[in-house]
Structures are given as structure tokens and as C-alpha cells.
Amino acid sequence: MPELGLASLLLPSAAAAVSLQGDEAEGEAGGGGGRSNDKSTPTTMGKKAMSPKFAFRTKSPNDILDDGYRWRKYGQKAVKNSPYPRSYYRCTHHTCNVKKQVQRQSKDASIVVTTYEGIHNHPCEKLMEAFAPLLKQIQFLTGL
DNA sequence: CGTTTTTGACCCGCGC
DNA sequence: GCGCGGGTCAAAAACG
Numbered sequence: 001m002p003e004l005g006l007a008s009l010l011l012p013s014a015a016a017a018v019s020l021q022g023d024e025a026e027g028e029a030g031g032g033g034g035r036s037n038d039k040s041t042p043t044t045m046g047k048k049a050m051s052p053k054f055a056f057r058t059k060s061p062n063d064i065l066d067d068g069y070r071w072r073k074y075g076q077k078a079v080k081n082s083p084y085p086r087s088y089y090r091c092t093h094h095t096c097n098v099k100k101q102v103q104r105q106s107k108d109a110s111i112v113v114t115t116y117e118g119i120h121n122h123p124c125e126k127l128m129e130a131f132a133p134l135l136k137q138i139q140f141l142t143g144l
Numbered sequence: 145c146g147t148t149t150t151t152g153a154c155c156c157g158c159g160c
Numbered sequence: 161g162c163g164c165g166g167g168t169c170a171a172a173a174a175c176g
Contacts, residue, residue: 073149075168088167092148149174159164 051099051118059111064089064102068126071100082106093122 058065064087071089078085084104091098098118105111 072147076150077167145176147175150172152170154169155167157165160162 051097054116056114056116057105057111058114059108065112065114066126068124069093069096069098069120070125079103084109091118091120093120096120096122 064071070092072092073087074090075088076085077088082103083106086101086103089100089102091100096118098116098120100117101113101115103113103115105113
């Protein structure tokens with residue numbers, strides 16, 4: 001399968017539909033994820049790292065869009081109401097517990113629904129790389 | 145060789 | 161109490 005590379009920067013102006021769905025008590029995936037063994041919250045439990053959820057609708061012939069981070073696919077399941085399967089991705093950073101879900105819209109196969117869960121706690125490499133020369137130039141001009 | 149991708153199987157929570 | 165659904169992990173294979 002071909003790679004996109006800088007698709008994030010070459011994104012067409014179609015990726016403008018941003019839907020905010022910050023609601024629902026998604027919490028920690030109801031069913032799966034049982035493998036975890038550190039859920040033994042003592043009496044002080046109650047505070048759970050609730051990760052925010054953001055759904056983005058992107059129109060692209062490609063399934064996956066590189067938003068500047070590295071994603072590793074860890075699962076794929078078919079969804080009801082949709083003839084297309086849903087792909088589960090995760091940030092490859094060990095310090096980053098961000099999850100991403102990509103699902104194709106049944107109405108338009110060209111539309112993909114990207115759902116981001118969590119927040120990156122590490123700088124964006126791609127973005128940094130893209131800004132590296134620019135930042136350097138800025139510093140150079142500032143210092144001058 | 146390292147990393148990533150793919151399929152199957154497993155587990156837990158909730159529903160009835 | 162049991163069954164189903166959904167989600168995740170694991171191992172092997174493929175790719176660069």
C-alpha cells in the first residue's frame with residue numbers, strides 16, 4: 001500500500017467539516033480492554049482520565065490521513081449500519097496514549113470519519129520537521 | 145533486521 | 161445467570 005507522506009499538509013480544502021461531539025460518557029470502552037490489570041483503584045477512585053473525543057469528517061480517496069503523528073493499526077471490526085469495516089489506530093509513542101478510529105461513511109465511500117480520542121503529550125514530529133526550517137529562519141531573523 | 149500490518153481469539157460490561 | 165456485543169491483544173507475515 002502506498003504511503004501518503006505529507007498528506008497532512010497537502011490536505012484539500014475539503015477537510016473543513018469539524019463536528020464537535022464532546023459528550024457521551026465513553027469513559028473507557030465498555031466491553032473490551034479487559035486485559036488491563038491496574039484498574040484496582042483504591043478507595044480514592046473516582047477520577048478517571050476521561051479522554052476527549054473528537055470526530056472529524058475528511059473527504060479523501062485515501063483511507064488514512066497523516067495528521068502529523070505515527071499511527072499503528074491494532075484492530076479492525078465491521079460495524080452495523082455500515083458495509084465498511086472500522087479501523088482502530090493508536091499512537092506509536094509509548095508516552096502517548098492517543099487512540100484514533102477511522103470509519104468510512106456508508107453514504108459516501110469517499111468520506112472517512114476520523115475519531116480522535118485523547119491528547120498527544122509529545123511534540124508533533126512532522127509538524128516540527130515542517131517548522132524546523134521556518135523556525136530556524138525566524139530565529140535567525142530575530143537574532144539579527 | 146526492525147517495524148508494521150493482518151487475522152483470530154479473548155475478555156469484560158451490560159442486557160434480559 | 162447466561163448470552164451477546166464491542167474492543168483489544170497476540171502472533172505471524174510482509175515490507176523497507
